Amino acid sequence: MLSGLSSTPSLTVEQLLERFRTGSARQRRSLIPTVEKRAEELASLGSAALAGFDPKGDDWAAGWLLQVFQRQQPQVLPSLLGASNGWFDAPSAVGIDYSPLQRDLLAEQFEEADRFTSRVLRQLAGPDAEQRGYVYFSEVPPMQGLDLITLDRLWTAYSQGRFGFTAQAKLLAALDGRYERLWPRIGWKQDGVWTRYPGAFTWSLTAPEGHMPLINQLRGVRLMDALLNHPSLEGRR
Template structure:
């Protein structure tokens, strides 16, 4: 039925029954159930770690999933030697294949997101956008809205996938775009929904932003949030997001 095994030489029958149930839950079609199962398995010692390793072995060969991203994060923070050995051998750089049409290195961003260092990941995301925009943007450390159209779709999709996979599918440009479209492209309502603004008061950077997955959907990355509407409009309207 499944390649995700709950077998462990030290597991009691009760432990095996529980890990088997969680192993099946890990294959659920419901993301919330998958994430809950992964988190619980990570707390169950080596028997749970074995299930997570098997899950990553058998699911990460195809399309990279959010559940696989969560599993990678949990294994990376585990004290299990088996977990660390597996990641070092199978996924030393994370589970998302990073690619760029401009030769931009997105591996540092992946490392920060795996570690859930979201504030640092946000800063490096802006740095990578500046690299895409060219030397002038890198020097000024922000992006003009007129530079966004030149961004390769592959690069924006890479950045977006990294954010989505390692944030339980809560963060990313495409999540912000979904919200924007659902609000009929109303910017004032979007800022409120993203918790970038409350009433007439803009959220203060960095202390008032939420740097973990308890933040509202779409809260991160901030990109060029302080540059205003035009930058976001061009970013969320980029051809990368349309088939």
């Protein structure tokens, strides 16, 4: 079993990194303060700091390391991110560039990341959705699964696993699929009016689990239900 925080000061930076990479979610979260305190040592490893992680995955430990470097050791990021402006692979079946989303999530600019996600969902739904400014639930099934997975992976990776479609779907399943129980759990209003404007939404990691991304519910739960049950996302739960 991994040791708790009491033993972490004696760990070498390599040992700390290995424990953070291989530990359970609970163990990783207990190491977050130590990772923050030893950011300079971790950054000194350069690309080796991320060598054990898979850029095709959604491991939030890698995303958190990058966010810590963004805040405390930004000089190391260019060598880690390269010309792509994003460490995680972000494929698209329709040619969408997800580097702006990675930049916003890396910088914990969650409101901008949410707006980007909304635009992509409209783009995936088609020209009619882009023109009207919102998506119908009936436009969700034909959406490209690869792009929905990319959106979900990036939100997962840069939120300590707390945000994204998969996080929302898991919470809903734990609540027996009852949306009226999900809304207060994730911090959304229940009166049919959800807004991203001041006072109504929390754009930080202090938000409740599943709080982001915002899915417009002005027309009831059918859009969110269709999205969370898209075949490509069902396989990620």
